[in-house]
Amino acid sequence: MRVKLGFGYVYARLSNLTSVAPSARLTVEVFAGRIRVFRSCGEYWMRRKLVVGNWKMHGRMASNTVLLNKVVAGVRDLKGADFAVCVPYPYLAQAQSMLQATNVAWGAQNLNQYEEGAFTGAVSPGMLSDFACRYVIIGHSERRGLFHESNDIASAKFDAALKAGMTPIFCVGETLAERDAGVTEQIVATQLDAVLDRAGTKGLAKAVVAYEPVWAIGTGKTASPVQAQAVHLFIRQRVAKQDSQVAQALCILYGGSVKAANAAELFAMPDIDGGLIGGAALIADDFIAICRAAQK
Ligand code: PEP
Numbered sequence: 001m002r003v004k005l006g007f008g009y010v011y012a013r014l015s016n017l018t019s020v021a022p023s024a025r026l027t028v029e030v031f032a033g034r035i036r037v038f039r040s041c042g043e044y045w046m047r048r049k050l051v052v053g054n055w056k057m058h059g060r061m062a063s064n065t066v067l068l069n070k071v072v073a074g075v076r077d078l079k080g081a082d083f084a085v086c087v088p089y090p091y092l093a094q095a096q097s098m099l100q101a102t103n104v105a106w107g108a109q110n111l112n113q114y115e116e117g118a119f120t121g122a123v124s125p126g127m128l129s130d131f132a133c134r135y136v137i138i139g140h141s142e143r144r145g146l147f148h149e150s151n152d153i154a155s156a157k158f159d160a161a162l163k164a165g166m167t168p169i170f171c172v173g174e175t176l177a178e179r180d181a182g183v184t185e186q187i188v189a190t191q192l193d194a195v196l197d198r199a200g201t202k203g204l205a206k207a208v209v210a211y212e213p214v215w216a217i218g219t220g221k222t223a224s225p226v227q228a229q230a231v232h233l234f235i236r237q238r239v240a241k242q243d244s245q246v247a248q249a250l251c252i253l254y255g256g257s258v259k260a261a262n263a264a265e266l267f268a269m270p271d272i273d274g275g276l277i278g279g280a281a282l283i284a285d286d287f288i289a290i291c292r293a294a295q296k
Contacts, residue, residue, distance in 0.1 A: 033082060033208050033251025033273055045249035049081035049267060049294035050208065050274040052169060052253065053281025054109060054137060057088060064091055067284050068098045074288030075104060081274065081294040084135050085281065086169075089123055092131040100132070107135025107166070110143055113156040125164030136161045137276070138168045139191065141214045151194035158195045159203065168207045169253070169276065170195055172235070176215035184213075185234050192238060201243035208251045209235060210276040216256025218278055225269050228254045232271035260289035267294055 033050035059067070064087070075083050084105040087095045095106035112122035128136060138161060139154035149157075154170070161168040172191040174184040188211070196204060211231050213223050223231075232252045240247035254266050255276030266272055274294050280286040 033253075034249050045245070047249060047251055047273050050251055050253060051081060051083050051287075051291045051294045052107075052135065052137075052208075052210075052274070052276050053085040053287055054140070054255075054276055054278050055085060055087050055091075055281060056109070056142070056278060058282055059088060059091055061091070061094060064094055065098070067282065068095070068104075070284035071287055072099065072102045072104055074284065075291045076102070078103070078291055078295050081291065083291050086135060086137050092128070092133065096131050105134040106131075107133045107137070107169075109137045109140065111136050111138075111157055111161060113153070113160040115160075125160045125166065128166060129164050133166055135169055135208075136166050137171065137210075139171045141171060141173055141212060141217055145214070151191055154191070155194040155198040158207065159199050162199060162203050162206055169210050170207055171210045171212050171255070171276070173212040173214050173217075173256070179213065179215065184231060188231060188235065189238060192235060196239070196242065201239065201246040204239060204250065205243075205246045208253060210253040210255050211235060212255035212276060218257070220257050222257040222259070222262050222266070223254070225265050225272070228266060229269040229271055232269070236271055258290060260286045260293070263290040263293035264296060267296070 033048055035046045035048050071085070082105070083103060084107055085095065086107045086109045089108060092106065092108065099106050108128050111125050111128055112119055115124050115126055138157045139149065143149045144154065158168045158170055172188045174187040178184060178187050211228065215221060216223050232254065235252055236247045236250060239250055251273045252271060253274045253276045254272050255278070258266060258275040258277050259280050263275060267274060275290060277287060277290055280290060
């Protein structure tokens with residue numbers, strides 16, 4: 001979306017756009033989790049909050065209709081953040097038809113890195129593009145753990161998603177044993193480096209990263225805002241070593257038992273740019289409340 005806006009309107013909508021001179025005329029492009037601002041003196045990027053629901057293997061046609069109708073109605077007026085749901089493959093057509101004229105984007109939870117071939121049961125990037133998916137979750141801990149996806153496979157999928165024009169939501173995070181052993185940063189760095197080595201910072205510039213401590217996913221145990229912020233900052237600083245502009249614009253979501261009750265304090269941290277939401281994304285009121293928290 002590319003809109004030419006006068007200053008007053010931009011200022012009202014993007015209250016943190018403080019560095020803009022009152023008389024400036026701007027062109028703004030809104031992307032997944034970030035905003036590109038063009039001015040006569042150049043261009044720069046700002047981060048924008050993003051909330052993504054990961055439905056995992058949940059949903060049926062009838063219940064999805066109810067859930068999506070409620071979510072669409074509940075977030076319709078929330079203009080200060082981006083929203084999406086990543087649904088199971090069979091419901092992509094339903095998501096596309098119900099969401100296409102709304103401010104809720106849709107995506108998938110996985111893809112195969114190959115475009116076609118004898119891969120029974122697999123779904124290619126091109127197939128997801130046929131349903132106009134904007135996002136695809138890559139390297140979720142359930143894919144890594146239950147389906148044995150290595151860093152190499154995750155990074156190949158990341159690359160395939162980018163080549164197909166989708167925004168990968170690339171998940172990183174440590175297990176409880178790894179946190180207890182004091183190797184959180186080492187684990188996250190290895191996961192992140194796998195995509196940096198393959199796609200470079202140019203690739204990462206078109207992606208979203210989700211920090212999801214494995215011990216917090218679906219367990220009801222949330223990382224404290226301070227714990228999460230520390231890892232988000234670590235991720236940003238690691239990217240900044242290669243490209244400070246990409247790092248500054250990188251949208252980094254937190255995932256792991258985010259609920260309506262804890263979303264606002266997590267999203268208030270300086271390097272937390274929104275959330276990847278599992279269980280709470282299946283309950284319309286909870287998901288809407290989390291989306292509202294991203295607006296604050
Ligand atoms: C997830 O599935 O990515 C997730 C964070 O799940 P939950 O919110 O249920 O912990």
